[in-house]
Amino acid sequence: MENKYSIEQIKSAHKILKEFTYVPKPVNKGYSGETLYVNLSTNEIKIKQVTERMKDVFIGGRGFGLWYLWNAVTEKTRWNDPENEIIISPGPIGGITQYPGAGKSLVVSLSPITGSAMDSNVGGYFGPYMKFSGFDAIEIQGKAPKDVVVFIDGDNGRVTIEEAPLEDINSHIICEQLTELYAKDEADRLHVATVASGKAAEHTLIGHLNFSFYDKRRKGTRLKQAGRGGIGTVFRDKKIKGLVVRTTNIKGNSNTPADQALLNKTGIKLHKEIHRNDDKQCHMRTQGTAHLVEIMSDYDLLPVNNFKFGSHEKARQMASWVWEKKFTQGIPDGCWFGCTLACAKAVDGFQLKTGPYKGDKVIVDGPEYETVAGVGSCCGIFDPDAVVELNFYCDTYGVDTISFGTLTAFAMECFENKIITEKETGGLKLNFGNHEAALELLHQMARGEGFGKVAGMGVRRMKEYFVKNYNADPKFLQDIGMECKGLEYSQYVSKESLAQQGGYALTNKGPQHDEAWLIFMDMVNNHIPTFENKAEALHYFPLFRTWFGLNGLCKLPWNDVEPEDNPKTDEPxxxxxxxxxxxxxxxxxxxxxxxxxxxIRMSERVYNFQRVFNLKMGFGTREHDIPPYRSVGPVTCEEYESRKDRYDKQLKEKAGISPEGLSTEEKVKKMREYREKQYQMLVDAVYKRRGWNEKGIPKLETLKDLSIDFEDVVKIVKSKM
Ligand code: SF4
Structure with a gap:
C-alpha cells in the first residue's frame, strides 16, 4: 500500500515538544511500582509512585485505571473535557509468557457514549512493553492543540511528546508507519508496539483503539481492538495520533516473578491441554471465536435483524468452516507471546472492493464472532466477504464493530418501519441485508458526512434524534433500540435467558458479554433454575471475569478449552x-x-468501586439497569409468531395464562407483563446477593466489609441513598 509521505518525510516533520528522561525501574513480582503521567495541554510528563494500597485494593489493569480516573474527574467532567483521562495498564500478571492469554492491556476513560467510566480489554504488545519499559500504567490527561505522538523509549529511559503532522490517521497505515519510524531496522520492528485509532473515531462517539503487534511471519503490523465505549473518540479528541513504545527487554522472566517454577508448571499443563483438546472442543487455533456462529444460530441465540430473531438458514454461509478456509492456517496467531490458544486469526491478502483503499490487498484481523454477528447477521447480512470488508474498515477507521453492527441494525429496522426514509438517510437504502448501504454508512462516518454522522452518535442518541426530528414513537424506539446505559448490546440474543438479561443490563459499563455470559448455564443446561441460583451466578461470574481485567489476562483460555474431566467436577x-x-x-x-x-474478593472491591463511580457520574441506580424490551421478549407480533409454539407454551406453563382465544397482540402484552415482572424479581435477588439496597446502591456495610469505605466513596453513596 502506498503511503502519501515517505518515512523520512514523516520523521523530519516531527517536532519534539517535550522530552523527559527517567531510569527504568525493573519489574519486581509483577510491578514496576511507577506510573507515567502525561498531560497534553501543558506537556507535563512525570512519574507517579504506585502505592501499596493501590496494589492491595485495585490490583492493576482496570483497577488502576478506575482509581486514577476517579481522582482525575469530578461529577461534572464530560468525556471531551481536558480533565478526562485515558489510562492503560496491563496488571501484575500481564506480560508473562508461560501461560496462554497473559498479554492484555486494560484501557479506562470516561465514555462519550455512556458518560461514565468505561473499561476495555485488548491484546497486542503495548501494555507488556510499557511495563518492561518501567511503567505499570500510563495516564494521559489534557488535550493537545495539534496532532501528537507520545513515544516511550524503554531501552534509553526517555519519553517524548512529538508534534506529528504527516502520519496517516487510519490505523492500518499509521501503525505500520510508526512501527517503521521507531524501529532501528526491520528485525527491530518486533520491539515496537503502537496504539492508534482512525478517521471515523473523529466523527462518531463509537471510536475504538487499535493496539498493534508486529507479525514477523506476515511482515506486517496486526491490530487488536479496545473496542467498547468510544475510547478511540476520546483519543482523537485529545489529538493523539499514536502512542508508541519500544523495548528490547522482553524475556520469559521480565516480570521477575516470585516463583518462576510455579508459572512454568502451570503453563506447561495448559499448553498440553490445549494441544490435546482444542481440536476436539472449540477449534480456537483454526477458527478463532468465529467457531460460535453456527452454534449460536442452532441455539436460537444469533442476533438476526436487530435481535428480532435468533437464527437464520443463511447463517451457514458464515459458519466456522467458511472462516477456517479464509483464515491463513499454519501461522501461530497469538496476540501475545506464549498464547498457544492462538485465536487471533486473520484473512491475508484481502482485496478491498470499496472506499478509499479500493483495490488494495490488506491483512484483516478477524473476523471474530462478535463481528460476524454484529456487522453480519444482526444487519441481515450473510455474505462473508462483505463481513470481512466491514471488519477491515471498522478497524482501520477506528470504530467498534459491535456498536457499529447494533446501531446499523437499529437504523435498518427504523428504515423498514418507515421511521426514517431515503430522505433522512440521504439516499441510503438501509434495508436489512444491504451490505453496500452498510459500507457506505461506514465510509460516511469516516468522512464525517451525511447520515453516517447521525448514526455515529449511537443508538441512544439516534432514538432521541428520531423522536425530536421525525416524530417517531419513543416507546417503540425504546423497545427496539438495543442499548443500555448508552452502550450498544454485544451479540447474543438474551430473550430466553433471564439470567443473561441481567448479565447484560446489570453490568457496570453497559451490555458487554465480557462481564457475564450465562446463557448456556441458564437456558440450555438449566443449571440455575431459581432466582437465588441466578443471583449467585450474577454475583460470581461477573466478579470472576472482572479479575482477568485486573491482571492483564485474556478470558478465553479459562473456558474455551477445558480439562477432560471438567464435566465430572462439582461446578463445571x-x-x-x-x-x-x-x-x-x-x-x-x-x-x-x-x-x-x-x-473473588479482589474483584468485588473493584466492582463495587466502579458501581460507586457510576453513582458519582449520575448513573448506577435501578432505573439504569433496565434493559430494552427487545432483549427480554418479543416486541412485535412478527417476533411472537416466529416462535409461536414456544411462547404459547410458556404463557400456559410458566405464566399460567391460557393462550386460547387470545390475539397475537394480546399474547405479546401478557407475555410482556410476565417477563418484565420476572426481570424485576431477578434484580431484587441480585441486588440482595451483591450487598446493594433496593435502588441498586452498595450498602455502607458492604463497602466497609470490602475495605473500600473511603471518605469520598461513602459521601457519594450517602448522598444517593
Ligand atoms: S486466546 Fe486469543 S485473544 Fe486471548 S490472548 Fe490468546 S490469541 Fe489473544
Missing part, C-alpha cells in the same frame, strides 16, 4: 482446575498467598 461452569491455575499464577508472580475465595 467454573472450570475449577483453571480457577486454581489463576490462583497459582497470581501467587507465582506476586509472591502473595491468595486462594479462590480471595480471588
Amino acid at each position: 461452569a467454573k472450570v475449577p482446575e483453571h480457577v486454581q491455575n489463576y490462583v497459582d499464577l497470581f501467587n507465582g508472580v506476586t509472591g502473595k498467598k491468595i486462594d479462590k475465595k480471595e480471588l
